[in-house]
Amino acid sequence: MLGPVQLGLLAACVVLFVPMGMAGWHLSRNKVLFFGGALFITLAVVVHLTPYFPSVFDFVTSVSSSSSISVNVVVDGRDSCVSLLHEIDWEVKPSRVFDPSNNNSMNYEKVWSWRRYSSADSCEFQKLKRHDIMDLLNGSWVMVAGDSQARIFALSLLSLVLDSERLEYVRGSLFKRHSNYHIVFDEMGMKLDFIWAPYTTNLTNLVMDFEQNRVYPDLLVMGSGLWHMLHITNASDYGDSLRLLRSSLTSLLPISSDFSTNGQVIGSVSVRSPHLFWLAMPTLVNSMLNTPEKREKMTNSMCGEYERGLHDSNMLRQFGGLLQLVDIGSLSWSCGTRCTEDGMHYDGVVYEAGVHIMLNALLIESHQKL
Template structure:
C-alpha cells in the first residue's frame, strides 16, 4: 500500500506540474521553445520534491522481480497460493540411486506441484526471482548451510566451490554478490537470540535500507550452553518484538521474513559428551514447543514463516547426517526451494 505521505506528495506534484503547464500553454502557445523549456523546468522541480516519497530504485526492481509467471508451472497457482503455504513442506524422499548408489532426492508429489505451481528453480529462475534484492541470513551453522545452498544455486559450480572456504571461516560473517543480477547475500554469525535481537534493533535500524529477504534461526547454541527452554522462549519473544518493530526508512513493504527451525538431533551421533548430555530428544521437543508458543510464526500472527528443518531432516533420515546435527546438502536444498516458492506465493499476495 502507498503511504499517506506518498499520496499527498503525488497530489501536490500534480498541482505543481499541471497548473503551471496549463497556464504556460495558454500564454506561451505562440512560443513552443519557451513553452517546452518551462515544462521541462517544472517537471524537474516536481521530480526533486517528489523523490523523497518514492521507493529507491533497488526496491522498485525487487518489486518487479518478485513475479510468479516466469517460474510458475500452473496458471491456477495465484488462486491457490493462500492454501498452498501450509503444503510447502510436504516433500517426499527417495534414494537418489545413480552410479554411487548414495544420497537422497526430494520432490513434491506431482499432484501438489501441479495444483500449487511448486517447482524446483533453475539458476536463471532463481536469479530472476531475486533480481536486485538483498538477502540476509543470520544464525549459526544451520544458517551457514542454507547460504551455501543458495550460493550453489545462484553461482556456477566453480564459483560456489571457491566461496565455500570463506563462508565457513569459524565464527565470522560473510558477503557475496551476483553482480549480473544485482543480488547481495549476507551471512551474519549470530548463534544466540540476543545476537539476533541486536541485529534487528540496532544494526538494521542504522542501515539505509532493510533486507528484502531476512532468514533468522537459533537454538542449538542456547540448548548446548544454557539448556533452559523457558529462557530460550523469553529470548525468542524479544526477537519477535524486534522483528515487528523493524521498519524501512523508505515507503516499501517489510522484508519477507523466515525462521530456520531446529534439525532432528541424532543423540548417539553427536561428537562431544556435552552435546550428548544437553542436546537430547526431550530438550529438542521443549525448544520446538517454545517456537510454537511464543508468537514467532505467521500462523500465530508472528512475522516469520517457518522453514521446518526438523521435518525435512526427519524425512531424509539419519543417513543424511555425519554428526547427528548437520545434514547433507539435499536437506538445505529442499529448505531453500521451499523458501523461494514461498517468496513467489507471498509476492502474489502482496500484489
C-alpha cells in the same frame, strides 16, 4: 397499455421476421446463407430479450458469478499452498559406488520431490532453475543470519546460482569459523550477507541495528537454538529471547507510527517490508552426536521443549507471527539418519530443499508464476 415484455416481443418480431423475409426473398436459392443469416439474427434477438425475462437473466448472471468465484478461489488458494510447501517425499538409496565398510551418508543418493497425487499437486511447486532464481532475486539484498545451520542454508542458496568453480572458492571463504561473509552478484544486482549470530540475542541486536540505521534487507532468513541448547540448556529462557526478537521485528516492519500509510518513512526514503523466514532446528539424532556434552544436553525431550518455546513465542506466521517457517526439522527427519554424519548437520540436499521451499513461498507472496 403494453408492458415492457409485450413491447420487447413486438420489437423482436419486427427485428426478426422483417429481415428474415427480405433475406428469404433475396437468398431463397442459397439455403446455407439463408440459414446462417437467420441464426445470427435469432441470437441477436435472444441477447436483447434476455433482460426482459428474469429467470433467463438470473441464470446468465449466476453462470457469470460462478466463473468469477472460481477465479477467486484459485487466487485465494495461494495462501493454502503455503501450508503445503513442506509436503516432500525422499528417495534415499545406496549410491553406485556404495562402500559397505564405510556406511556413512556419502554412500547414499538422496532425491527429493514434492508429494505427488496430493493437494500440493495443484499448487504447481517447482525446483527453480538458475535463471529463474536470478529473476526472482534480481536487485535484492539477501541476508542469512544464525548458526551453522544458517551457514549451510546460505551455501545451498549460493550453489543454485554459482558455477562449480566459483562455488568452491565461496565455500572456503564462507566456512571460516565463526565469521561473517559478503558477496555481490553484479550480473543480477544482488548481494548476500551471512551474519554469524548463534544466539537469539545476536539476532535481536542485528534487528535493532536495522531499525537504528533505517536500512533493511529485502529478504531476511534467521535461525538459532542449537548453541542455546548446548551452552545454556534452558527452554524457558530460549522462549523469552524469541519473544524479545519478535517484539524487535514488529518495530522493524514499516507499519509502526514512524511510517505513513503509503509505506513512506516520514522525512526519509520509501521502505519495502522485508520478507522474513525462520529456519527451524534440525532433527537431532542423539546417538550420533559427536561429543558427550551434546549427547547429555541435546536430548529428545529437550528438543521438544525448545520446539514448544518457538511455537509459544508466536514468532511463526501460522501462530500469528511475522516469519514464514522453513522447517529443516521436518525435512531432516524425513530424509533420515542416512542424510547426516554427526546427527546435527545434514547433507546439503536437505538445505537445498529448504531453499526451494523459501523461493516458492516468495513466488506465492509476490503473486508470481514462472
